[in-house]
Amino acid sequence: MNKVVGSADGERVILIDGVPMSMDDCPVRDVLDSVGGKWTSLMILGLADGPRRFSQLRRFIPDISQRMLTQTLRDLQRDGYLTRTVYPTQPPSVEYKLTPLGHSFLALLRSLVQWSSENHTAIRAARAAFDAEQA
Amino acid sequence: MNKVVGSADGERVILIDGVPMSMDDCPVRDVLDSVGGKWTSLMILGLADGPRRFSQLRRFIPDISQRMLTQTLRDLQRDGYLTRTVYPTQPPSVEYKLTPLGHSFLALLRSLVQWSSENHTAIRAARAAFDAEQA
DNA sequence: CTGCATCCCCGCCGATACTG
DNA sequence: CAGTATCGGCGGGGATGCAG
Numbered sequence: 506m507n508k509v510v511g512s513a514d515g516e517r518v519i520l521i522d523g524v525p526m527s528m529d530d531c532p533v534r535d536v537l538d539s540v541g542g543k544w545t546s547l548m549i550l551g552l553a554d555g556p557r558r559f560s561q562l563r564r565f566i567p568d569i570s571q572r573m574l575t576q577t578l579r580d581l582q583r584d585g586y587l588t589r590t591v592y593p594t595q596p597p598s599v600e601y602k603l604t605p606l607g608h609s610f611l612a613l614l615r616s617l618v619q620w621s622s623e624n625h626t627a628i629r630a631a632r633a634a635f636d637a638e639q640a
Numbered sequence: 641m642n643k644v645v646g647s648a649d650g651e652r653v654i655l656i657d658g659v660p661m662s663m664d665d666c667p668v669r670d671v672l673d674s675v676g677g678k679w680t681s682l683m684i685l686g687l688a689d690g691p692r693r694f695s696q697l698r699r700f701i702p703d704i705s706q707r708m709l710t711q712t713l714r715d716l717q718r719d720g721y722l723t724r725t726v727y728p729t730q731p732p733s734v735e736y737k738l739t740p741l742g743h744s745f746l747a748l749l750r751s752l753v754q755w756s757s758e759n760h761t762a763i764r765a766a767r768a769a770f771d772a773e774q775a
Numbered sequence: 776c777t778g779c780a781t782c783c784c785c786g787c788c789g790a791t792a793c794t795g
Numbered sequence: 796c797a798g799t800a801t802c803g804g805c806g807g808g809g810a811t812g813c814a815g
Contacts, residue, residue, distance in 0.1 A: 521685055521750070522750060526753070532757055533681065536763075542676075543807080546668065553642055560776065570810075575778060582770065583771070584763050598776070606759060606762055610759075617671065617748060621670065622659045628720055631719055635720075698797095706799095707798095707799090708787090710797080710798060726797095734796085777815090780813080782809105789803090790804105793800080793801105
C-alpha cells in the first residue's frame with residue numbers, strides 16, 4: 506500500500522509497504538545510483554567468490570576501461586560495499602573484497618540475475634511487438 | 641559460483657549460479673537500463689496499488705517533468721512492464737496499469753526498497769567515514 | 776601492476792513552448 | 796487532460812598518455 510504524506514516543512518514523503526521514502530533524500534536513490542551504474546553490479550558479482558586483485562577483475566570484465574574500473578571500485582569502497590587492501594610487494598598488488606554489506610547486497614543482485622534470465626525473453630518480445638506496431 | 645567461459649566465436653560468457661550471462665548481449669543490462677533510470681522504479685511503485693491516470697502519476701511524483709513522465713511511461717510500456725489504455729472521453733483520459741511482468745518485477749523492487757531502508761544508514765556512515773579519511 | 780589526469784563525445788534529463 | 800517538439804546543460808564514460 507502506497508500513500509503520499511506531506512510533512513510540516515513541505516518535504517514530500519511516500520510510504521511503500523510501511524517504509525517511508527523521502528523524495529528529496531531517498532534511500533533507494535542511493536542504492537540505485539550504485540546498482541544503476543554501467544559496471545557496478547558486474548563488479549560486485551565478480552567479487553562474489555572471494556577477494557580479487559585489480560588485474561583479475563580487469564580480466565573478468567574484459568571490456569571495461571581502466572578508468573572505469575578504478576572509479577567504480579572507488580565508489581563501491583566509498584559506500585562500504587567493498588574493502589581495498591594494498592600489499593606492499595614489488596610490483597604492488599591491491600586486493601578488493603566484499604564487506605558484509607556487499608555480500609548482503611549480492612543476495613539482491615542474485616535475485617535480479619535470476620529474474621532477468623527468466624524474463625528477458627518476454628521483455629525482448631514485448632519490445633519487438635511494440636516497435637513493429639509503431640511502423 | 642562464477643565462471644568465465646569462452647565460446648567458439650569468441651563471445652564472452654560468464655556463469656552466475658548456473659545462469660549464463662553474455663557480456664555482449666546481457667539480460668541483466670536490459671533490466672538495469674530500466675530500473676537504473678531516474679524515475680523508472682518510482683513509476684512502477686506508483687502503479688503498485690492499481691491503475692492510474694497520467695495526471696495522477698504526475699501528482700504522485702511531483703518533481704518529475706512532463707517530458708520525463710511521458711518518456712518513462714513509454715519505455716516501460718515498450719518493455720512490457722505496463723499497458724496504456726486511452727479512454728475516448730472529453731477531455732481524454734489515459735490509464736496506465738502494470739502487466740503481470742510489471743507486478744513480477746515489483747516484487748524485486750520491494751526487496752530493494754526494504755534492503756535500502758535497512759542499510760542506508762550504514763551506507764551513509766561508510767560514505768562519511770571515507771570522505772573524512774580523504775581530508 | 777595499479778593507478779591518476781586530460782580531452783571529448785554523447786545521451787539523459789530539465790525547461791519551455793505549442794497542440795488536439 | 797495528455798501529450799509532442801526543441802533547445803541546452805551536465806555528467807557518465809571511452810581513449811589516451813603519464814607516474815610510482
